[in-house]
Amino acid sequence: MSAAASGFDLHAAVSEPVVLGPGERKLIPTGFALSMPPELEAQIRPRSGLAYKYGITTLNSPGTIDADYRGEVKVLLINHGQEPFTIQRNERIAQMVFQLVPQIQLGEVSELTETERGSGGFGHTGR
Numbered sequence: 001m002s003a004a005a006s007g008f009d010l011h012a013a014v015s016e017p018v019v020l021g022p023g024e025r026k027l028i029p030t031g032f033a034l035s036m037p038p039e040l041e042a043q044i045r046p047r048s049g050l051a052y053k054y055g056i057t058t059l060n061s062p063g064t065i066d067a068d069y070r071g072e073v074k075v076l077l078i079n080h081g082q083e084p085f086t087i088q089r090n091e092r093i094a095q096m097v098f099q100l101v102p103q104i105q106l107g108e109v110s111e112l113t114e115t116e117r118g119s120g121g122f123g124h125t126g127r
């Protein structure tokens with residue numbers, strides 16, 4: 001199969017429904033693996049409907065799928081809601097998008113270039 005796509009939904013490849021209790025996290029299999037060229041990465045993002053309605057989101061958002069990873073793609077879900085949430089077999093649990101990752105040259109320097117911001121951060125310009 002081949003199709004042009006910027007991303008797609010990820011489905012829970014579980015044989016039985018899986019229950020996520022309040023505050024609980026679980027790694028959910030998706031039943032597929034992929035290979036990508038080194039200039040790409042894939043990101044796993046939550047579905048807003050599950051987050052809004054049930055508090056179900058991806059804990060490590062966005063999850064990173066490295067270009068050289070050949071294992072099964074898994075989704076780390078957490079239940080931030082007050083009620084147990086049951087993940088059904090084949091349910092859409094997250095979405096995956098692809099990103100170009102620039103290849104950069106890293107090196108050590110003794111001084112950094114100056115900027116107006118300098119080391120100010122974490123709200124130093126106000127609330």
Ligand SMILES: O=c1ccn([C@H]2C[C@H](O)[C@@H](COP(=O)(O)OP(=O)(O)OP(=O)(O)O)O2)c(=O)[nH]1
Nearest residue numbers: 044060063064065066067069072073074075076
């Ligand atoms: O939501 C995720 C995040 C990661 N992975 C897989 C693909 C990724 O390439 C690999 C490693 O992920 P990451 O680099 O985030 O993990 P790490 O904690 O840095 O572990 P490692 O030492 O294996 O790199 O695990 C998933 O299947 N789902």
